[in-house]
Amino acid sequence: xxxxELSEExxxxxxxxxxxxxxxxxxxxxPADESGIIPPELVAKAWQFGLxxxxxxxxxxxxxxxRSAVTGAIVAEELAFGDFxxxxxxxxxxxxxxxxxxxxxxxxxxxxxxxxxxxxxxxxTAAIMEPRFDFDLxxxxxxxxxDGAGFILDGIKxxxxxxxxxxxxxxxxxxxxxxxxxxxxxxxxxxNARDAPGVTISEREKxxxxxxxxxxxLTLNDCRVDADARLGGDKGIDFSRLMSESRVAFAAMGxxxxxxxxxxxxxxxxxxxxxxxxxxTKQAIAFILADxxxxxxxxxxxxxxxxxKLDKGGDALKESYLAKNYVAASALKIxxxxxxxxxxxxxxxxxxxxMWLRNARGLAAIDGIATV
Amino acid sequence: xxxxELEPQxxxxxxxxxxxxxxxxxxxxxxxxxxxxxxxxQFYESMWSASAMAEVQVGNDKDKxxxxxKADAGPKLRNLYTVLxxxxxxxxxxxxxxxxxxxGLGGAAVMAAGTAEQKERFLKRFREGKxxxxxxxxxxxxxxxxxxxxxxxxxxxxxxxxxxxxxIFCTAGEMAAEKSEGFVVVWATVDKSAGRAGIKPFVVExxxxxxxxxxxxxxxxxxxxxxxxxxxxxxxxxxxxxxxxAEVKREGxxxxxxxxxxxxxxxVAAMAIGVGRxxxxxxxxxxxEQKVAIRYGISPxxxxxxxxxxxxxxxxxxxxRLLTWRAAWMLDLGKRNSLEASMAKAKAGLAVTLITxxxxxxxxxxxYSRKHLVEKWMRDAKINDIFEGxxxxxxxxxxxxxxxxxxxxxx
Numbered sequence: 001x002x003x004x005e006l007s008e009e010x011x012x013x014x015x016x017x018x019x020x021x022x023x024x025x026x027x028x029x030x031p032a033d034e035s036g037i038i039p040p041e042l043v044a045k046a047w048q049f050g051l052x053x054x055x056x057x058x059x060x061x062x063x064x065x066x067r068s069a070v071t072g073a074i075v076a077e078e079l080a081f082g083d084f085x086x087x088x089x090x091x092x093x094x095x096x097x098x099x100x101x102x103x104x105x106x107x108x109x110x111x112x113x114x115x116x117x118x119x120x121x122x123x124x125t126a127a128i129m130e131p132r133f134d135f136d137l138x139x140x141x142x143x144x145x146x147d148g149a150g151f152i153l154d155g156i157k158x159x160x161x162x163x164x165x166x167x168x169x170x171x172x173x174x175x176x177x178x179x180x181x182x183x184x185x186x187x188x189x190x191x192n193a194r195d196a197p198g199v200t201i202s203e204r205e206k207x208x209x210x211x212x213x214x215x216x217x218l219t220l221n222d223c224r225v226d227a228d229a230r231l232g233g234d235k236g237i238d239f240s241r242l243m244s245e246s247r248v249a250f251a252a253m254g255x256x257x258x259x260x261x262x263x264x265x266x267x268x269x270x271x272x273x274x275x276x277x278x279x280x281t282k283q284a285i286a287f288i289l290a291d292x293x294x295x296x297x298x299x300x301x302x303x304x305x306x307x308x309k310l311d312k313g314g315d316a317l318k319e320s321y322l323a324k325n326y327v328a329a330s331a332l333k334i335x336x337x338x339x340x341x342x343x344x345x346x347x348x349x350x351x352x353x354x355m356w357l358r359n360a361r362g363l364a365a366i367d368g369i370a371t372v
Numbered sequence: 373x374x375x376x377e378l379e380p381q382x383x384x385x386x387x388x389x390x391x392x393x394x395x396x397x398x399x400x401x402x403x404x405x406x407x408x409x410x411x412x413x414q415f416y417e418s419m420w421s422a423s424a425m426a427e428v429q430v431g432n433d434k435d436k437x438x439x440x441x442k443a444d445a446g447p448k449l450r451n452l453y454t455v456l457x458x459x460x461x462x463x464x465x466x467x468x469x470x471x472x473x474x475x476g477l478g479g480a481a482v483m484a485a486g487t488a489e490q491k492e493r494f495l496k497r498f499r500e501g502k503x504x505x506x507x508x509x510x511x512x513x514x515x516x517x518x519x520x521x522x523x524x525x526x527x528x529x530x531x532x533x534x535x536x537x538x539x540i541f542c543t544a545g546e547m548a549a550e551k552s553e554g555f556v557v558v559w560a561t562v563d564k565s566a567g568r569a570g571i572k573p574f575v576v577e578x579x580x581x582x583x584x585x586x587x588x589x590x591x592x593x594x595x596x597x598x599x600x601x602x603x604x605x606x607x608x609x610x611x612x613x614x615x616x617x618a619e620v621k622r623e624g625x626x627x628x629x630x631x632x633x634x635x636x637x638x639x640v641a642a643m644a645i646g647v648g649r650x651x652x653x654x655x656x657x658x659x660x661e662q663k664v665a666i667r668y669g670i671s672p673x674x675x676x677x678x679x680x681x682x683x684x685x686x687x688x689x690x691x692x693r694l695l696t697w698r699a700a701w702m703l704d705l706g707k708r709n710s711l712e713a714s715m716a717k718a719k720a721g722l723a724v725t726l727i728t729x730x731x732x733x734x735x736x737x738x739x740y741s742r743k744h745l746v747e748k749w750m751r752d753a754k755i756n757d758i759f760e761g762x763x764x765x766x767x768x769x770x771x772x773x774x775x776x777x778x779x780x781x782x783x
Contacts, residue, residue: 002452003375004698010374070374136671181669240669270775281782286771287764293774294695294715301694302687305376312377318668322687325672364672 004301010071017049018078025082026260032212033355036204038089043121046090051075052097053117060109061117067102069245069307073252076370077300080256084359085212087253092161094371096124096170099186099242105233108188112168126170126186127157127218128368137243137367138180142220144173144187151175151230153187153198153223159366163201163216167191170231171220172239172368181240181317186231189223198223209358215369243368244316247324248307250370254324254331254363255299261338261356262292269341279341288337295330302326328364335360376694382453389457392422393464398745401465404596405748409588411551412468412596419472420503451635451700455642459693462646463653466752467596469643473552474498476544477636478506478575481557484632485573485615494575497553507548509539509558509602516541517765519559519630520568524604526560531611533574535560535582535604541759545600546585554578557615558604566620573615582607593751635703637713637760641696641720644756648689648724651731651749655682658735681734685727692720711773718766721757728753 006014024042032038056062079087097116100108116122130141142155153173163169169189176183191199202217231237266289269280279285306319335357339346346353378386396418404412461469475482475498482494497504515521524537535558539545548554556576563570576583587601611618659666659682666679675683696716702709728750732739739746757763772782 001375001377001379002449002697002701003373004701005373007373134671134673136674138670243669266774280771280775281777283768283771283782286775286777286782287767289774290718290767290770293770294719297698297712297715298691298695298719301698302691304374305690305694308374308376321668322683322690325683326687326691328672367671 006074010068010074013071014074014078017075018081020046020049021078021080021082021087025079025086029083029086029212030349030352030355032083032086034211034349036211036214038086038212040121042086043090046079046086047119047121051091052093052122056097056101056113056117060113062113067098069248069310070304072245073248073303073307076249076252077256077259080253081260082256083212084253084257084356084362085210087256088161088210088213088370090121091249091370092166093122093124095126095161095369096166096168098245098371099126099170099231099237100188103232103237103242105228107228108231108233112188115168123162123165124168124170125160125162125166126172126368126371127160127163128172129159129366130156131158131217135367137184137239139177140172140174140184142171142173143177144175144185146175147224149227151187151225151227153189153220153225155220157218157220158205159215159369160201160218161213161215161369163218164204164214169199169218171218173220175236181243184239185236186239186242187225188229188231189225208361209355210362211358240315240317241310242371244306244310244320246368246371247320248303248310248316250363250367251299251303251320251324251327252307253370254327254360255296255303257356257360258292258299258327258331258334259296261335261353261360262289262296264351264353264356265289265292265338265341268345272342285341288341292334292337295334299323299327299330324363324367331360331363332357376697378456382456385453386456386460389460390463392419393461397461397464397468401468401745401748402742404465404467405593406742408590408595409598412471415468416471416473416503449701449704451638451703452697455638455696455700458639458642459646459649462643463650464646465596466643466647466755467594469646470543470594470597471547473503473505473547475506476548477508478548478555478557480632480636481508481573482506482575482615484635487616490575490612490615494555502552504552505544505547505554507542507544507554507556507600509542509545509556511539511541513538513540517762520571522559522561522571524558524560525564526562526572526574526614528562528611529608532608533560533562533611533614535574535576535607535609538601538603540601541589542600542602543759544598545602546588546598549576549578549583549585549600549602552578556583556602558602560604562614562618563620570620572618574609575613575615576604576607576609577613580607580609592754593748594755631710633761634699634708634710634713637717637766638696638699638703638709640756640760641692641699641716644720644724644753645689645693645696647749647753647756648685648692648720648727651728651746651753652685652689654744654746654749655685655731655734658738678734681730685730688723689727692716692723695719711770714761714766714769714773717761718763718770721763721766724753725757 028042054063054065055067058064100112144151144153170186172186175185198221200219205215269285270278272279302323306316306323309316338353339357526533526535548556557573561570582605584603585600586603589599699709699712699716731746732750
């Protein structure tokens, strides 16, 4: 039955995570963007919300909460309202933990999930993107070939968050090229002590935005893994579903950034005077702000619809794809307009809006670096 | 708990509207569009007698009007349900939807401003006898969206009001005023010095002397629906035809009336969505026939132009639909929804204008041809960006609310 209201629990999560993001993440955002360093204390504090451990079953030391894509979207949006890059950093372990939780074998779950239930931030990640303009999730060029009982992986990945500090990396590769989503599998690479054979991690990547997020290129050259490294064992994974979850989370972050930019521009427009009146009293500015408000709500509803479908176990490939592409466009337009509303002040780095514009552009360029 | 799934019971009921659309509207769509002022009387009769009438009668609240049995059988979220059924019927034909005999906006005004006794007295007719129409006359040649500027006057004369003025763009005005036993709710000022507080609604019965339909407009689209210009020349109506109280208060009155838009704007948005979905469905079927696949999930950089355009149409429609559902749902829960209703209306009007225009473009000569309905849907869709508050008026309402500005501060 149609319902637009958050559950009480979701409301509570939204308030607590949102409060933290508004106060503490936001304050750290600009210095982190300039220095490329996210304060470990901030990450530790975020970790205390149980962003990863909450959903891990009690038997592995987690909170045992039911996983929900809607709740995940709410959390992602709130965190990214504080800062997109920091949100991606603190949620990065989900890229590894949640696919294992959802699709791993019993052995894989028992072996890895407990790592995420300690008091300290446990870095982990996934390698999905490849450094090509036409990179396509359904046509990966990273290949996993059977080799006896195990597999040999070859290919180049990029935009891998926290690759350097993660011992556990989930690498996605085509096991059956030409089969689209169905032909993709994931492999657990444990690069203990950084000497996993065949795995090379580049220098930290330099991107236009999301500069506080450490990402790396990862090269797989004749990288051999055992059979039990394949996520889900013989039955493999539902890659389409994982990507739908990722798109929902990533898009939700886009709404968070857009909302940050909207609120900032709105408040600025009410303060800033021109011709003796606040610029917000001019239709040219007021209509831009009204359009932002509409598009933020529309974007959020599209995301929630896709998420709710995922929560019911449905196939939300289409909904999440359309929602993510919609937000990639709407968040860019909104953050761009925020710069426009601030004029020259929007262009200088004293205000955060130029950073939000750079961050929002990443939505259209990147896929699969967020997981609900 | 966030949920966007319709209950099976609702889905089933919507199928009934789909049948009406397919069997009673689509077959006469083209003909009604080509013969603008010819009335599809058989359609009127069928719609009137159809049991579906209960829900079609926008603004005619059966619960309050005393016909509880039917309403009890329906879904609890009645504004949401009205929005859903409106979309379904406008998928059939928006012009015919607007021309369907019912209390219409006149009924909505009675419901919003009338006393319990007035509701019963004026709305009873829509549950019996021959097909009837209700209409609302608010726009004047000198004031459109600035509806507080009405110059039509109502002067007290003993037990009567005497109304003078000219109204235009009155939907179903001809049917309500002259061609059925309906009525027109006309907005007129009883005290010009009081500004908007002096503007009151009056029920003018069909064929009341002094009320004359002077013109029925020729339009770009929704041609099956009559849009009338009505002149009131010393038109006398009984005193108790003023809806609600005659007292001129600083607050209330006109403000309450503007609140009726909170209920009607989601419906207009739903009309737009129905037309947009008709165009989208046509394009989808067409592409399927031509074996053009739409590939969801691949890199957006590998999509063809047709895929991109189609997906854009699809998601714009869904964005508008979700905003519309939300606005109606809020109303059902008794929440104030002016902001959300205007958002839905503004988004839907614009989105569907673009979607239908894109449909014509995508199909080339086939889209432009009057052999198919796509070009008609583009013409029909445009009105949704205009009536019930233009795109721009709704943007002003949204802007005022998000900025916390009065109409003086942002105009």
